[in-house]
Amino acid sequence: MNQAVVVTWSESEQVIARSAFQKAYERAVAQLTAAVQAQAASLSTVESVWALHDFLSIERHTMEGRFDFRLEEILFVFASLVKENLLQLQELDGLDAEKLAKVAAMSRF
Template identity: 40%
Template sequence: MPVSKTQWLSQEMAVAKTALRTAYERETASVVQSVRKKASEISHIDDLWQLNDYLSARRFDLDGKYDDREEEVLFVLAKLMKEGWLTAADLDGLDSEKLTKMKALIHIL
């Protein structure tokens, strides 16, 4: 979902990219923790294939999710806030117009 007509200053884009990295680290650490827990509970071969499916789904999701192109990044940041991987403090430095758009997106998502 491209959010058009949003102009990004280079220092704002730097804030956005740092926020993406932060969210990625938080989300991937959570997936690592989740997999370690799931793996410790494995007792049967079917549990392995469930873990395999879970990993494939997370991989697919993460591969496409952290899109830092200008036309996508506001949507991506809003989604990450909605999911709890970012807080308002992580986006300190973005202008009020972007923050307003993001709040609107969060309600829509």
């Protein structure tokens, strides 16, 4: 029988995880804002307006899916954020060595 491995988080690890998550979120928002400003500056046709709308719809869906803070899945989220350069492994310093190793390993794929 397969049983899920329960990862425990100390209070200090939860604070570190929450802080790192927030930093990555702020970076993603800054990137999105810059992209939207660049696209909005070049709007000249109704088609370009609809293209911006489509871009925003996709990005909203992506952001809402990516930035879901649940401890049971956060190591996967962190690996994805590291891979996308929205988070640095050093920002997770203070987490258990095994958690850090998992994030580092998963971020390589």
